[in-house]
Amino acid sequence: MKTKQWVLNAIIASLYFAITMLIAPFGFGAIQFRLSEMLNHLAVFNKKYAIGVTAGVVLTNLVFSPFGVYDWVLGVGHTIVSFIIFFIVTKHIVSPVKKMMVNTVVFSVFSFMIALMLLLIGAEEVFWITYLTVFLGQFLTMGIGIPIMQSLDKKLNFNKRMEA
Secondary structure, eight states, X not given: OOHHXXXXXXXXXXXXXXXXXXXXXXXXXXXXXXXXXXXXXXXXXXXXXXXXXXXXHHHHHHHHOTTTHHXXXXXXXXXXXXXXXXXXXXXXXXXXXXXXXXXXXXXXXXXXXHXXXXXXXXXXXXXXXXXXXXXXXXXXXXXXXXXXXHHHHHHHOHHHHHHO
């Protein structure tokens, strides 16, 4: 990767961290509304952004997560697995909006990993209720992120910035 790509990913990681920090109490647990998850949509415009988003998740979970090593493994694992599945599933989809819709569904479905983590540490007791609440938080956050990221891309051209 070029130096500019590393710098952009460092900025994205920092932005993810800062956004989560602003709403830290709502970014962890069974009922979470982690606004920074909207940044997952950057990978729609260029897959290289997945590095910055994942780094942001790592940093955020290392500093803020009350769940320690479980969140470092399963929380970060959720991001990595979701990106891999997203890239496979959307290989032949051209429309950014359709890709963001698929991205939203993939990240939401794989939030079972977060629900599992909450069960393993004893923070929650009923898997399906926990999965439902985490799923809905992820789905809403990323759903709200679709028009926001689409609008930002029109002004910023995310792919061009990463590749220029």
